[in-house]
Each structure stands twice: as C-alpha cells, then as structure tokens.
Amino acid sequence: MLPSFFIAHGAPSLAIEQHAYTEFLRKLASSIPRPKAIVLFSAHWESRLQQISSAIQLETIYDFTGFPEELYAIKYPAKGDLTLSLHIQQLFQDEGIDCEMNDQRGLDHGSWAPLHIMYPDASIPVVALSVNPRLTPEEHYRVGAALSALREQQVLILGSGGTVHNLRRLDRRNPAPQVWALKFDEWLAEQLETWNLEALFSYEDRAPFAAEAVPTPEHFVPLLIALGAADTSHKARLLHHSFQMGTLSLSCWMFGAETN
Template sequence: MMPSLFLSHGTPLLALEKNSYTAFLKDYMKAMNKPAAIVILSAHWESGEQMISAVRKHQVIYDFVGFSEEIFKITYPAPGCLELSDRILTLLSRIDIWGELDDRRPLDHGAWGLLHIMYPEADIPVVSLSINPELPLNKQYDIGKALGELKEENVLIIGSGGIVHNFSHIQKDMNVAEGWAINFENWVEGKIRNWDLEALFNYEQKAPYSLDAVPTKEHYIPLIIAMGAGNEHKKAALLHRSFQYGNLSLTAWKFD
C-alpha cells in the first residue's frame, strides 16, 4: 500500500537546485513503487470552498516573481484523472466536505516544483486539491483520513507545505540553521512520533517559537492532512530534514 507523504516545497528555486533534499527526492522516488496516480494538496492553493482539479492535462502557474528566466521555462504536462477527481468528491462528502470540481486550475509551484523533481516524465495522473485554512486542524486531519482510502489503490497522497516556513525571517547568506527553527522542528517531530494530535492541533499555544515558524497556517496544514491519511496504522518516519537560509526547513515525513 502506498504511504502518504508530507514534503516541504521550499522556495520556487527548489525545482532548479541540486542539494541534499532534491537528491533525496529523486532517490526516494526511484526506490518506491510507481504510483497509479498522485493526489497533491499544496499550501499555494487556498480556497474557502473545497476545490478538486478535474483537468485532462495540467498547465502550470508561476505564482511568484523576481526569479531567473530558467524557472519560467519549467512545465509539467501531467494528465489529470477525472474518475479520481469524482471519487474524491464522494470520499469528502462522507465527512460533510462538499467539494467542487475545477476544470481550469493549473498546478502551482507547491505542486509542480516537487513533482518536476520526483517524476520528471510527468506521466502519472495528478489530481490537486485546495486547502481551506479556515477549517480547524482536526477537520484537516479528517480530510486526510477520508483520502487515506485511496492508498489501497496505489494512489500517492502528498501534502506540500513547510514546517518552518516564514519568508520574513530567512537569512539568504546563512548556511547553518538557527536554534529557534531547530527547536520548533524537534518539537513537531516528537509530537508526530507519539501521534500526539492534541498537541499538534494546538501548536500555537504549546510549541516553542510557533508564531515565528508558522506565521500563517496554510503551510502547516498539509502536514496534518498527510498525517491523517496515515491514521489507520499511525506509523511515521522522518525521511529527511535540512535547512536553507538559516531557518527554512526542508522536511519529508512518511505516514504508513
């Protein structure tokens, strides 16, 4: 059965970088069985309504400015899967999440930035889902639980975000990690390993440096959804952790 993954997507430049994290992404996917389809939830598709992509072939959106021309040449023309999109509508309706299909939504860099590295052939069907940051974290977890049924059908579920992700704090010339960022990551790691949902749902009050690490929830939510998709066995493995720019974490978790 496929795992669910939480993957940090860093900055848009990740798609062009060669570092320990991008090497991990390439090597890990080569070692995994190839999924029949991918469901990805990116922090960069926010919506007050639950949206589900239903395109036949994906376009990409460059949802950023100020980067080199090379990155604007990246495309990711993966096929969609209308049957899977419709199936997700049904699964989410069971938890009173009433979704809508979107036949135009392109992949944002939280999605294509990772997929371009992991599966460069773009030959696996992809369905992307929006994130509603207004939903409480226990409901985000329930979304993951609902999607978890798809893992039995060889569907890879990816939550794309960032555990320590605050662009106002990054130090562009700093090559070591700041203590506060390490501290928050270590706190999250301990709670995940103990499957302490109460703490993870209330990280703002319980975690050290929570407002510095998570100034807004949209990059944290994909972690909770990916974890929810592993609810049946509650087995977590930290696959990779590194830092860029002093405090931007590049973290990968697997949930079986």
C-alpha cells in the same frame, strides 16, 4: 498500500537546485512502488471551499516573480484523472466535507516543483487539491483521513508545504539553521513520531516558537492532511531534514507503510 507523505517545496527555485534535498526527492520516488495516480494538496492553492482539480490537462502555473528565467521555461504537462477526481468528491461527500470540482486550475509551484524532481516525465496522472487555512487542525486531519482508502489503490497522497516557513526571518548570509527553528521542528518531530494528536492539534499554544515558525498556517496544514491520510496506520518517520537560509525547513515525513 502506499504511504502518504509531507514534502517541503522550499522556494520555487527548488526545481532547478542541486543539493542534498533535491537528491533525496529523486531517490524517494524510486524507493516506493510507482503510483497509479498522485493526489497533492498544495499550500499555494487556498480556498474556503475544498477544491478538486478536474482538468484533463493540467497547466503549469508560474505563481512567482523575480526568479531565474530557466524556471519559467519548465513545463510539467501532467494529465488529470477525472475518474479519480469524482471518486475523491464522493469520499469527501461521504464524510460531510463540502467540496467542488475545478476544471480550470493547473499546478502551482508547490505542486510541480517537487513533482518535476520526483517524476520528471510527468507521466503519472495528478489531481490537485486546495487547502483552507481557516479550518482547525482537527478538520485538516479529517480531510486527509477521508482519503485514506486511496492509499490501498496505489494512489500517492502528498501534502506540499513547509513546517518552518517564515519568509521575513530568512537569512541569506547565514544558512545555518536558527535555534528557534530547530526547536520547533524538534518538538514537532516528537509529537509526530508518537502520533500525539492532542498536542499537534494545539501546536499554536504548545509548540515552542510556534508563532515564529508558522506565522500563517497555509504551509503547515498540508502536514496535518498527509498525517490524516495515514490515520489507520499511526506510523510516522522523518526521512529528510535540512534548512535553507536559516529558517526555511526542508523536511519530508512519511506516514503509514514503510518504504521498500
């Protein structure tokens, strides 16, 4: 059984950066069995109704401006997996989660930037899924739990976002992590490692500096979804933690089975 993962996707330039986190992502892919398919929830695909990509060929979406030209030259020509998309649809329906197929959506940078590092040959089929920031934390967890059985079928479930993601507080002159950002991530780590769902589901009220770390929820909810996907295991392990520009958290959490 594969673990589920939460991976920070940082800035779009992650795809062309060279540092400890990108090196970690490269090694992570080789540390687990090669998946038959990848199911990925991206913070950059928001929808009130749960969307499931069903395109045969996924286009590379450049949902950003003002970055180096070499980024716009990157293609991640992953294929979809319609059989898996239909299976996901059935799993959601079995749990009473409304959803619909989307045969137009490709991969935004929250999806293809980390995948370009982890699986650069783009040979593994990908099914992209949207997030709905209006849901409660419990509902996000339930979305992930609905897909937990896929892990037994060698399907890799990824949530792509960022635990501390406040673009207004970035400090390009001082890359050292700010105290409030560290305090939030430290609190989060304690709750994840003890699988304290009561605290996690009320993080907005209980976590220190929650308003600063998570000013809007779309980058945080992929963590809750990935957590829910390991609901049968209740194992959490922080594999990497670093910061860019003081407040942009680059973390990777593994939920469920241990790596080899």
